Amino acid sequence: MIRRISCLIPVLLALVVAACAGGGGGGGVSDLVKGGEKALESGKVEEAVQQFQQAIEQGDETAAAFGGRGRALLEQGRSAEAVSDLTRAIELDPKSDVYLETRGLALIERFRETGEPGLVDRAVEDFRRAIELRPDRIGPVFGRAEALFLRGDLEAALADLEECVRRSDRFQRAWLLKGRANAVLGRVDAARADFEKVLRLDPDGGNGAQAREELGRLP
DSSP, X not given: OOOOGGGGHHHHHHHHHHHHHTTSSSSOOOHHHHHXXXXXXXTOHHHHHHHHHHHHHXXXXXXXXXXXXXXXXXXXXXXXXXXXXXHHHHHHOTTOHHHHHHHHHHHHHHHHHHOOHHXXXXXXXXXXXXXXXXXXXXXXXXXXXXXXXXXXXXHHHHHHHHHHHHHOTTOHHHHHHHHHHHHHTTOHHHHHHHHHHHHHHOTTSHHHHHHHHHHHHOO
């Protein structure tokens, strides 16, 4: 597996909290939703689900409540339910790049579970819309690159990955995926350079270990 969703939790959580602070589709943020966000931030995912669930049951049918529960459900690996909640959040707040990006991630996870090709197409579209709303953010660009890679659109994926590493030269996962795309395309020298970059950035960590394995597979 290229990347687990948990790698993006801290970044996405901060963005979701910021979105909630703005009202997230009308009205203020209830104490239960705030409690759910705090629980999620502390890694108490089950508690977060319960808090968001209570908020919704008590009539807090806001983007913040559905988006928060969708995030927590995704962290639990309940991708189908996460997609449903995030879809509702987007209906309530269609200008939220965060909910679009998170649903894109949930769709990728769902694809990994089911192999249904249409899920990747939907993920690509969600990331595209998120990029359109917030072109300054790197997360949706990487998300789209991953979805394109899974769809087999390797040149398009590489274009997004080049943009990722241009913006952040230390983006290990982007270099790793870039190496994999180049390897599939038979660009061995480029792939080797990408994997060696990951090793320099993370010689003793998980990304470095994956890069080392990939280097061992190159001819």
